[in-house]
Amino acid sequence: MAAVDYKALKNGGFMRQIQKDRFSLRLKVVGGNLTADQLVTIAEIAKKYGDGHVHLTSRQGVEIPFIHLDSVEDVKTGLSEGGVLTGVCGPRVRTVTACQGSEVCPSGCIDTYPLAVEISERYFGKTLPHKFKFGITGCQNNCLKAEENDLGIKGGYVITWQKDLCTLCGVCVKACREGAIEINDDSLSLIKEKCNNCGRCVKACPTEAWEGKSGYILSFGGTFGNQIAKGNELLPIIHDKETLFRVADAALTFFAECANPSERFRAAIDRSGWDKFKKAMEAAYAGA
């Protein structure tokens, strides 16, 4: 029998278990969504080739454990016939995670799922010096924990007050958790430095006097494993996907060019200098 290429198996999502010749197979999930049909396929494969259970990972992934080395190819075929693809491990772009976003959640400021699909199509599986994680969360409630990802994307609103539509009812003053809105007698004031773009005033306003322009707030260099560090916001809110992808491209290029082999994005930025990294991101943001 030929030597088992464990590395190739791992790259294809097969994680070696402590049990001899058994693998836990990571599946491809984008933005935390699977169709009911995909779930049926996964269930059938888990029953036939695994031990009848699946594991839900911390990043919205699904793994089928206890797959025998001999059935690797049959499993792959069976899954792909049912519209399920295998995931990836190792030094590359991992599962793109997302909350349900503005199409489902009343708090959402951006449509997260199509963005997760776009990011996944563009970067998923791309080889880099180390793993790289994207996470997308729809609003400041941050259910998807944007800042623990190498590149986190958070939805927000840039707000404008339209005096003509305002009745000074006072709802937004209390809806805002940052204390950024004040009403004195017959005038309203917004303290811009306090606004965190959560959009709660827009969502709560009974007369649509707050207008919200949705956008992406990016955080860079988050990591939440052996080392724990929160991603940093370095740029103003981004309103268009073109700029978003220009910045994401530049972040991955920086990682590919500046990191030592097996060095995480965060460590590479720490070593290269945040000033240098920030300049690269600002240049991409500006359109360079």
Added chain:
Amino acid sequence: MPVPEYQIDETVDITDVVCPVTFVKAKVALEELDEGQIISIRMNDGEPVQNVPRSIKDEGHKVLKLLDNKDGTYNLIVQKVGE
């Protein structure tokens, strides 16, 4: 754009319940009104006053005013829309 003059037809106090019952109690009270009638809903500071006005807006009713009672509670004035 000033708040139109209004006259309160009904009141409900939701300071004795916590989320999510706050909204449920307000919703039940609204259901008992006729279209166009106005209710004053008394609620606590914090989560209720942050969230209940928006939930009522999302139900399609017309929020007219939020009054600070200066005792840690607020009165939300709402006009019923729909049957």
